[in-house]
Amino acid sequence: MSPPQPRLQVKxxxxxxxxxxxxxxxxxxxxxxxLARSQKMLQTWLNLL
Known part of the structure; x- marks a missing residue:
């Protein structure tokens, strides 16, 4: 068995x-x-009300 095999798997x-x-x-x-976009939309909606 070759030692580098498990190391490759870990990599x-x-x-x-x-x-x-x-x-x-x-x-x-x-x-x-x-979220930022929806917050801005909410803000504009609140400003409209």
């Missing part, structure tokens, strides 16, 4: 985790922008 798993984290951060950012 791949780590990369997968990094990708997942990146996706989570992106979705959080888009949620934040969406």
């Amino acid at each position: 791949l798993q780590f990369q997968d985790q990094v990708v997942k984290l990146g996706c989570m951060l992106q979705s959080l950012q888009s949620m934040e922008t969406g």
Whole structure:
């Protein structure tokens, strides 16, 4: 058995985790922008009332 094999697997798993984290951060950012947009819309609605 070759020793570098498990290390490669760990590296791949780590990369997968990094990708997942990146996706989570992106979705959080888009949620934040969406919240900001809805807040602005609410503000304009309140100003109209």
